[in-house]
Structures are given as C-alpha cells and as structure tokens.
Amino acid sequence: MGRTIPILAYHKVDTEAPTRFWIRTDSFELQMALLRERGHETVSLEDLWLFANGAAGLPRKSVCITFDDGYENFFSRAFPILRKYGFKATVFLPTAFIGTDCRHSNEWDRSPEESFFRADHMLWTEVLQLQKYGMEFGAHTRTHADLVRLLMTDPEQAEAEIAVSKNDLEDRLTVKAKFFSYPYRSSNSCLEEMVRRAGFLGAVIMNNKAFDLSDGNWFQMDRIPVFSGVPGRSDKELRADFLALLGEKI
Numbered sequence: 001m002g003r004t005i006p007i008l009a010y011h012k013v014d015t016e017a018p019t020r021f022w023i024r025t026d027s028f029e030l031q032m033a034l035l036r037e038r039g040h041e042t043v044s045l046e047d048l049w050l051f052a053n054g055a056a057g058l059p060r061k062s063v064c065i066t067f068d069d070g071y072e073n074f075f076s077r078a079f080p081i082l083r084k085y086g087f088k089a090t091v092f093l094p095t096a097f098i099g100t101d102c103r104h105s106n107e108w109d110r111s112p113e114e115s116f117f118r119a120d121h122m123l124w125t126e127v128l129q130l131q132k133y134g135m136e137f138g139a140h141t142r143t144h145a146d147l148v149r150l151l152m153t154d155p156e157q158a159e160a161e162i163a164v165s166k167n168d169l170e171d172r173l174t175v176k177a178k179f180f181s182y183p184y185r186s187s188n189s190c191l192e193e194m195v196r197r198a199g200f201l202g203a204v205i206m207n208n209k210a211f212d213l214s215d216g217n218w219f220q221m222d223r224i225p226v227f228s229g230v231p232g233r234s235d236k237e238l239r240a241d242f243l244a245l246l247g248e249k250i
C-alpha cells in the first residue's frame with residue numbers, strides 16, 4: 001500500500017441540515033478549523049495526479065475537499081469559510097444546471113424534509129469568480145444522469161453526458177476539466193473507459209476510505225462522504241467524529 005490521502009465529499013451547506021446530505025455551516029467551519037489546527041493543507045485532485053506522476057511534491061498532511069452538484073450554497077456558505085482558512089476545493093458541476101441568466105433548481109435531489117431550503121445551483125459568473133480564488137472544477141455529467149442505467153438503454157447518450165459536460169466546462173473556464181464525478185455514486189468498467197476516452201485524468205466515487213495514490217484506481221478514486229451526523233452532537237463530539245473520518249487520533 002502506498003501513500004493514502006483523504007478526499008472528503010460534501011454536498012450542501014446551510015444554517016440547518018434537514019437531511020444527511022447537508023451539513024450545518026457552523027459544523028463545516030468547525031471541521032475546517034480542525035484541519036488547520038491539525039496542520040493539514042488542502043490540495044487539488046490535480047495536485048495528487050502530479051505527485052503520483054512524479055511531477056510535483058505534496059505537503060506531508062494533505063487533504064482534498066470536494067463538493068458535488070455545484071449548489072449556490074457552496075458559493076454563499078462554504079466558500080467564505082474555505083477562503084478564511086486559505087483552503088481550496090474541487091466542485092463537480094452538472095453543467096446543464098449551472099445558470100447563465102437565471103438560477104436553476106433540480107428534481108433529483110429534493111426530499112420533503114428540505115422543502116423550506118433552497119438548493120438552487122450556481123451561476124457561471126459565480127463559478128468564474130471561484131476559479132479566480134483557486135477553486136478547481138470538475139464535471140458531473142450534463143443533467144446529473146444515472147449513467148449505469150443510461151448505459152443499458154442508450155450507451156451513446158451516456159457517453160455524450162460525460163464528454164459534453166467536459167466541453168461545457170472548458171468552454172466556460174478556459175482551462176481543462178481534468179476530473180469527473182459519477183452521479184449517484186455508481187460506476188462500472190465500461191463507464192470508466194468512457195471517462196478515460198473523454199480525456200479526464202481521473203474520476204471519483206464514494207467509498208468511505210482514503211485514496212491510495214499508488215495502488216488506487218484513478219477512475220474510481222475513493223472519497224469519504226461527510227454527512228451531517230446525528231443532530232444534537234456537541235462540538236467535542238463533532239470534532240471526534242471528524243477526526244475519525246480522517247483516520248486521526250483525538
């Protein structure tokens with residue numbers, strides 16, 4: 001086993017956490033403060049790839065922070081905290097949902113518990129602003145397609161969802177989109193091949209373990225999902241929960 005790096009996966013941040021895919025803003029800040037206190041530095045997925053290919057070094061205590069879906073609350077809630085700590089993150093965008101003139105919401109990620117919360121997506125102008133502050137962007141298909149299912153009924157469409165989302169990002173960002181996130185956490189070897197063919201360097205899944213830079217599959221990069229946890233946990237307990245995710249002692 002080679003060097004492992006925790007790649008954390010978040011979705012939505014707000015004052016309350018109506019489902020486990022949300023995390024409270026204060027809990028997120030507590031986690032970022034803890035990373036700082038413990039001497040962690042945030043690196044991008046590209047930094048990992050460069051290190052694995054012998055092209056760059058990596059800080060001793062490196063961690064990657066990723067967000068799926070490109071919600072507006074990344075821009076308004078998470079980013080100010082990341083900026084305060086000088087941290088960077090990678091955000092995976094379902095490109096058809098990122099707005100030009102107006103904000104879009106979606107149907108695939110709503111539950112009755114969160115009906116009072118807005119979970120609209122970002123605008124391209126916000127994405128560009130974030131890029132200036134060192135945030136990295138990756139693709140998450142165009143329409144948040146269930147690729148495993150689509151592969152069975154319309155493989156050409158599955159491949160287009162992957163390739164066009166890369167083009168959409170590159171048209172807007174003027175840099176290469178290098179990493180991909182499979183929606184609904186599901187992938188298989190056929191999809192991996194499509195992602196590779198589209199020109200990505202790697203793709204992330206969720207697997208509750210740190211990613212092994214030398215032995216891990218770069219088209220199934222393990223990520224550790226960070227869920228909101230049980231309501232009513234004290235700050236001390238939240239710190240212990242987060243350190244356990246990172247595989248660190250209290």
Ligand SMILES: [Zn+2]
Binds near residue numbers: 140144183
């Ligand atoms: Zn998603």
